[in-house]
Amino acid sequence: MTALLEVTDLCVDYSGLRAVDGLSISLAHGTIMGLIGPNGAGKTTTIDALCGFVPQVRGSILLDGHPIDSLPPHMRARAGLVRTFQSIELFVDLSVEENLLVATSTSRWWSPFVDAVAPRRHVHRDDVNLALDTVGLRSLATARPSDLSHGQRRLVGVARALASRPKLVLLDEPAAGLDPAETASLGQMLRNLPELGIAVLLVDHDMSLVLDVCDRLTVVDFGQVIASGVPMDVREDPSVISAYLGGGS
């Protein structure tokens, strides 16, 4: 059986600086993988590259066996590879529910003509409600992002990623700014995703969350993988301890 996501030798440059340097990961169906590393290690850049937001210098990305390197970001999202942002990035002009609805909407070139005469209904309301239930924010469906707490906004970001029923979500620090109770329920929710057919690549600094929910861990530093394996082993790895865990956190 092929892996869901197969990344080989991925390299990304920022004007001279190599932010991701020959990174390879393989993520199986129905698993949660943690991607951890110190600040500036290249985790966000990896997500950016996987989703097509920054050009890759080298390497290949296969999703479910199909190469997606040459697809623009929105096509990768439609292929089932969806992300959240470290800086959340909700649509501030839309309500919580609309933030999710727009992520499930489809469009053809003639759709604006149809909408101008007889507006189409939002067909994926069920998915949206399910995603809101998953993060426990159904009651805030009509609220505006500006009315929400920081933690709630982060969860809306996660719900928006889940609403389109992706194959794989890449979560960029979903627990940053969440209080312990919110983090605990986030962990609970993440563990349930594989049953819904959604695999997860989780980037976070909250080690207890990461160790708690992840099946496998990949540790990066300076854009390179320095260790990977099951959490138990990775924790003991000396290079990891020196690069990251031992770094005073």
Place this chain on the structure above:
Amino acid sequence: MAHYLQLSLTGLGAGAVVAVLAIGLVLTFRASNVVNLAHAAMGTYIAYVYYGLRNFNVASTQKGGNLVLPVFGVPGVVHLIDRPTVVTALAIALVVAALVGALVYLLVFRALRNAPPLARLVASLGLFLYLQAVMELRAHDIGAGAATLPLTSLLPNGVVRLGSVVVPTASFVLAGLAVTVAVVLGAVFRYTRFGLSTRAAAESEKGAILIGVSPDRVGLLNWIIASVLAGGAMIFVAGITSQLNPTQSSLLVVPALAAALLARLDSFAMATFAGLAIGVTQSGVATFQSQAAWLPSWLPNDGLRQALPVLLILVAITIRGAHLPTRASLVDSRLPVAPVPRRPWLWIPLLSGAAVVALYTLDAQWRLAIVVSVIAALIALSCVVVTGYVGQISLALYAFAGLAAFATAKLELAGVGFPWAPLVAVILTVVVGILFGLPAVRVRGMTLAVATIAAAVAIEQLVFNSPALNGLSGVPNPQLFGSNLGFLAPGAANFRPAFGVVAVVVLAASMLAVANLRRSPTGLRWLAVRSNERAAAAAGINVGSTKLSAFAASSLFAGLGGALLAYELPALSPQQFLVVGALAVLALTYLGGIATLSGALIAGFLASGGVLTRIQGGAAADTTTQYALSGILLILVAAFYPDGLSMAVRRAITRLHSVWLRGVRSRGAT
């Protein structure tokens, strides 16, 4: 070949002026993140000051020395001194320039430092309209119209010979001045504390304050330098070309913007180089056009010279852009709120019915005013879609309307009948609209605004000015199923109501369509792209095609408005579709509320010659005053009601409603 060389070098003079203006744009952008559309207009005013002071004739009793005041409502001129010398007049003019720069910064842009980019752009638009209107009014005060001002060159008249090539000395002097300015400013910015402070203040205001820099002082100084440079440039250019005209001179800002954008609004050296290159290319292209006999005869005389360099830069900027903004570029794109229209099925038909009743009961002047307002509202609606809902600032909408008007008239005169002529014209407009929307796929924000001005200038210079379109008149009345839907009736100043009904129906249908779109999945996608392009792409939205769909819809409405104009106006001329008109459309729509349906209606109501003009009882004669006032109003609205008048009204209604409810409840309780 030598001939080309000669003309190109002659172009150095004009290029130097563009370069100095571009340097000023870079300065004000660096200092306060404003792309100042009124930059050349400020300089033009200074040129009026200078030539007003020098407006005397040694032989006659005329004493000159009159200072033109830029303030509306006070005496136009004050007498300073008799017969000032060149040096005195220049000194006074440049001091005035410094004052103007300081005032503009202190009164307008300092307050808007943290305002959304669109508000800042609109404020500079307001300044542009205001200065222009004041200059129109003052042209009479300083000496029987600008045409008779003694526009003498300040520069030596001699020529430089390089082999067989003869170039005016003035060109070299000006180019030398431009390069000197760039080098000096470059050095100042690199090596002095002032330069470092400006950069610090541009990076982050808080950071600047922390290291002990006052962003206010830095901003003030930059605006003063920019204004003095603009004044000097415009004085020189008026002297060389013997042309000083509130509109044309102020629009020199367009090539300067192009040069400044090529320099990423950051590099003095690049701005200077690009400015000089524009001048040289323009001169070369002009020679080429005058010599190439195979060029089609409909091409306007000055067309290629005006349009080509700007278009080239447009292409360059587009290629350099990227499909999505990068993570690092914190784009601040706050835009006015875009509410879902409330009960459009109720109030749009009601208003339309009222308009139809008015058309049949009021006199011909009212009929004209209503039709003017309805067409203006339609064009404003196109602005609501593309700028209000999708956040793409487009200043080419009015040009699209003009395109549809000319196409309709041309087709009608060629014998294509009523529904088909406007239909083909509108389809053509939509195609052009999508074409000129293409840069929006790769550039955004202010860059896009400037790109669309460039597009509008290109359409104006290459199409509207064509001799083949000069003075189209006699468009036949539209007929449908045997009934006459025309506007113009025989006899002076008489208008038929049937055409008004057609216009009202077109507007009502368009507004209902936009109301539908706003609450449909398409509308959600538009607003998502407006909010955050990166997040939209991550949500599976094709950002590029979403923007293009908005450009298409918007040019459709602008095209419909233009097609109606073809029947409404007794004759079409290029003067009706100048770029300044496009600026006024954005201005009025912003005033009304750029992201609301009622904003478009308010814009139509305010349009010059429309219902408001009629209520004031005036003929459209006093447009100049109206422009001046709307300029000021625009700056105020940008500063205090960035959501526009319609939202101010809506909020007031909501507040009254809740006060009323509270009153009802408290009465019920007691």
